[in-house]
Amino acid sequence: MIYDVDKETLPREDMEALQLRRLKDLCERVYSRVPFYKKKFDEAGITPADIRSLSDIKYLPFTEKQDLRNHYPYGLFAVPKENIVRLHASSGTTGRATVVGYTQRDLDNWADCMARSFMAAGATRKDIIHNAYGYGLFTGGLGAHYGAERLGATVVPVSGGATRRQISLLKDFGPTVICCTPSYMVFLHETAREMGIDFKELPLRIGVFGAEPWTDEMRRDIESKTGITAVNIYGLSEVMGPGVAMECHEAQCGMHIYEDHFLPEIINPSNGEQMAPGEDGELVFTTLTKEGIPLIRYRTRDLTNLDYTPCVCGRSTVRMGRIKGRSDDMLIIRGVNVFPSQIESLLLETAGLTPHYQIIVSRQGAMDTMEVQVEVDEKMFSDEIKYLQRREREIQNNIKEFLGVTASVKLVEPQSIERSVGKAKRVIDKRGE
Structure with missing residues (x-):
């Protein structure tokens, strides 16, 4: 089933015509209402009238996360503050927080996109949705909440934490859909097993997982342990929140971007040039319908690709591939580019290991070193030291062979790596200490 057939199955020609109309309107709005963008346009020698085709977007300036921080809190808003009905903000762990504002129409569009996402996952109004994304300034919890209500489903607004209580609610309330980070789902499964509860005996049938990169290997691990269908959702607070793109349960092969709201590009992160469909690069979004804080060519730093081929589900919208890493959290170890997701894929293909790992980067003299710590399961932990x-x-040899970098590997006992109820902290970089 498709939530919005008119928009999600538009022929490519009609979608591009809609995008162009909305792009022209967007450029007019930001040029007249946001001093930051007027200055950017003027510096680039371009006016809104110069945008005559979608291909002209390449002449528009990029927007980066630092621009939002530099204009904290309201400098990039395009409407009067009295028209803003909600604020969200990033955690600001790597600098000043980024603040985003929503008009009522923005919230309505967001709820529609999330309702589309749930239906793409296979959910209907008959489902009970256990929402374990965090509520508050983080966009995950409320974004999923209002989308589920827009769909007409029943929402259990659990938020994050209190893991054993969550297990009890999963057993008592009988939800059929769960929303959380994939690493937290693994933790929930572990906790349930300790409590003598088998996930496969629960009514759960769908998991909507996002907020952190994860691999197909982790998907297979979750599905085999829990018996659910695990689908991938994508979003970021600067662009909207969760529901920018969603994997369909029919194909589970790429996330459909809601192109009537978000115009995607793939660029070379080094020089900013556009790349061809199917090529890997940095994902860039232009928000075609946002009123509160519209963004032109926002650089997400997420590395992926775009697939315009038809999908078996019937949706005509472009699909983005699984996030392969970030251009700003790529590890460079002695000249070799390494992404945590590459390490994860190798680990999860190895029998006896759990999905819990950390990558510790240090410097010895002038040399960078990398240690991979990964938990073993109970059975392997009982084996002899020489076997471990x-x-x-x-x-270690597999990492060297497939990634071209030398790393020390340390197998650690079960439950020894700290768990997270939100995004898992995969990398500890000690080189600046």
Whole structure:
């Protein structure tokens, strides 16, 4: 089933015509209402009237996260503050927080996009949705909440944390859909097992997982342990929140971008040039319908690709591939580019390992070093030390062979790596200490 057939199945020609009309309107709005964009346009020697085709977007300036921080809190808003009905903000862990504002129409569009997402996942108004994304300034919890209500489903607004209580609610309330980060789903499964509860005996049938990169190997691990269908959702607070793109349960092969609201590009992160469909690069979004804080060519730093081929589900919207890493959290180890997701894929293909790992980067003299710590399951932990040491060498050789970088590998006991109820902290970089 498709939530908005008119928009989600538009022929490519009609979609591009809609996008162009909205892009022209967007340029007029930001040029006249946001001093930051007027200055950017003027510096680039371009006016809104110069945008005559979608291809002209390449002449428009980029927007970066630092621009939002530099204009904290309201400098990029395009409407009077009295028209803003809600504020969200990033955590600001790597600098000043980024603040986004929503008009009522923005919230309505967001709810529609999330309702589309739930239906793409296979949910209907008959489902009970256990929402374990965090509520508050983080966009995940409220975004999923209002989307589920727009769909007409029943929402259990659990938020994050209190893991054992969540397990009890999963058992008592009988939800059929769960929303959380994939790493937290793994933690929920572990906790349920400790409590003597088998996930496969619960009514759960769908997991909507996002807010952190995860691999197909982790998907297979979650599905095999829990018996659910695990689908990938994408979003970011600067652009809207969750529901910018969603994987369909029919194909589970790329996330459909809601192109009537978000115009995507893939660029070379080094020089900003556009890349061809199917090529890997940095994902860039232009928000075609946002009123509160519209963004022109926002650089997400997420690395992926775009697939315009038809999907078996019937949707005609472009699909973005699974996030392969970020251009700003790529590790460079002795000249080799390494992404945590690459390490994760290798680890999860290895029998006896759990999905819990950390990558610790240090510097010895002038040399960068990388240690991969990964938990083993109970069965492997009971094996002899010599066997564990042999497995460490095997994993180390695999990393060297497939990624071209030398890393030490340390197999650690179960439950020894700190758990997170939100985004898992995969990398600890000690080089600046």
